[in-house]
Amino acid sequence: MARVLLIEDDDAIRLSLGKSLTAAGHVVSAVAAGADGVAAVARDKPEVLLLDLGLPDLDGRDVLAMVRAVSDVPVIVATARDDDASVVRLLDAGADDYVIKPFSAAQMDARIRAVLRRLGQEQHGESLTVEVGGLRIDSRSREVTVDGKPVELTRKEFDLLLALSRRPGAVVSKRELLAEVWGLPWGGGDRTVDVHLSWLRRKLGETAAAPRFLHSVRGVGVKLAVPDRDG
Template identity: 35%
Template sequence: MMAYRLLLVDDEDKILSMLENYLGQEGFETARASNGREALEIFRQQSFDLIVLDLMLPQVNGLEVCKEIRRFSEVPIIILTAKGDEIDKLLGLELGADDYVSKPFSLRELSARIKAVLRRSKSSSAGGSSSMAIANLRLEPARFELFVEDNPVALTPTEFKLIFSLLEHPGQVLSRLQLLERAYGDIYEGYERSIDTHISNLRRKLEKAGSRLGIKSVYGIGYKVEKEGNGHEDIS
């Protein structure tokens, strides 16, 4: 079985070396980049299964790197942020990152997050299920594909897991915590509200594709899917 390939992006050589050593022992293959421009060049030239991306980068910052990569790839991205910098976390998730880890972080935690995101991206936990069709939307779990009117809609692994969970329970309200557990497995410490950002991204993609299925907010509880849904107001 081939090892997963990771692109590690950070402007501190000490951190990159530490990550390479630890993740190498965990069985991952790695490449490194120390600035945003180099990261984009390497990513365009090589194939990777996941990117670990620091946001504070020279030349091109991490948010711009994330935004550019999402123009042409749905590769999973885990962002590294300064502790307590919630704005950057939200921006990263809005731009399509799948998860975040705050600095300083433990190597064990980062490795666990990487494995959790890769499971969502590569495993067939949803893949054994048959296709689902509601309104003009069709989900093909075995192929990790979503269609609206037979047109494909590109989703990140986290977005796919969320829409899969909602479609499994049409009309049923799922709480943020339930969605978080389904999206992240047993690695979901602390940031329940990140689900709101992923749901907003999902809504935007579905609306742009012309979906007749809406994701409705249920005040104080969570979300559910409805045909011809127009309950798009955000909740607190």
């Protein structure tokens, strides 16, 4: 199903998980150290990266940052911490999904398939380009322009804008955005949405007080709307 890179220092877990995922149809390569993993991402260009945070040579969060500097590969993090703040920090740092230890191979396979489904929806959606007023979003090239000028967005900023662009004019709740963009099916992470909206607004040349494209509806959510003619 997918070319998977596993970065895991525990020999037993690495061998067992690799064997199970291979049996599920994935092509799995595995390394035991963070530095080797970053090199493998750049060299082999896997379709999914499974990253354990407890590595012998580098902190897993540092590995995530290094990977994000060279690749947009979907990253699923394995972590022992399940408190909301820790999970949100990982997702904000560039992880696409997470599993809490201990986890089963079946659970990891399900996470891989879910990440690939989300990626496939972006790449093979009915509309590859969305235009709202002077805002143009190309989901295939992941390029955004405002009034013809390119706008540089982070992965999560783009994913957030793309999620809103799929329902132009409709109010999307923060819970829906957390589930669609960050893979969080629960509430409690509203602040991460607010922070990314703030960054996104700044890059689009607007503010919450004077919105052009992104309009917040108090207590409900946010919508992507065509600017007023006199705005």
